Amino acid sequence: MWYRFGSITFCHNKHGQNNTVPTTKQNHTTKQQNTKITKKTISKKEFSSKNYNKIKKKIAQTYEKIHNILDYHFYKIAQRLTEKYQVICMETLNIKGMLKNSRLSKSIQEKSWHMFTKIIEQKAYEHGRTLIHIDQWYPSSKTCNNCQYYNDKLKLDNRIWTCPQCGNTHDRDINAAKNIQREGLKKI
Ligand SMILES: [Zn+2]
Numbered sequence: 001m002w003y004r005f006g007s008i009t010f011c012h013n014k015h016g017q018n019n020t021v022p023t024t025k026q027n028h029t030t031k032q033q034n035t036k037i038t039k040k041t042i043s044k045k046e047f048s049s050k051n052y053n054k055i056k057k058k059i060a061q062t063y064e065k066i067h068n069i070l071d072y073h074f075y076k077i078a079q080r081l082t083e084k085y086q087v088i089c090m091e092t093l094n095i096k097g098m099l100k101n102s103r104l105s106k107s108i109q110e111k112s113w114h115m116f117t118k119i120i121e122q123k124a125y126e127h128g129r130t131l132i133h134i135d136q137w138y139p140s141s142k143t144c145n146n147c148q149y150y151n152d153k154l155k156l157d158n159r160i161w162t163c164p165q166c167g168n169t170h171d172r173d174i175n176a177a178k179n180i181q182r183e184g185l186k187k188i
Pocket residue numbers: 144145146147148149163164165166167168
């Protein structure tokens with residue numbers, strides 16, 4: 001439970017157990033780069049020419065492949081989470097925040113997020129689990145999970161930080177995951 005999306009780790013729980021999908025990431029980053037190259041090539045082709053249509057088809061195929069890889073992994077992760085946990089708390093996607101430290105394009109991230117949300121909703125329903133969404137404006141990263149101090153100075157690239165109030169050192173994502181859990185459980 002209490003999962004949070006990160007752009008480096010896919011998602012993890014408050015104990016720091018990761019559900020990272022390195023192969024997927026690697027695969028679809030490579031595919032995305034390929035798509036970029038292909039998109040560059042298509043801009044040089046005459047609109048609706050034979051070559052133009054061929055490249056257009058190739059781009060569509062690449063996107064489909066990315067979609068299928070993600071779909072497969074999302075189902076696997078959603079299955080694992082909903083089998084294991086009674087309550088799952090999810091943070092609503094903050095695409096703006098994610099984009100700053102991600103290698104993935106906005107459209108891929110948005111689509112991936114929506115795909116995963118739909119899949120986990122479906123799986124939670126099938127297993128009779130409670131799925132709680134946390135508002136995207138809740139400062140899960142900047143709040144110390146130990147003393148609730150709000151660290152306004154925390155930057156996106158600060159992966160590890162020490163709370164100036166209580167002195168606890170946090171892994172950014174695990175701290176956020178713990179906050180999401182606490183916020184989520186308040187709603188039950
Ligand atoms: Zn603190």
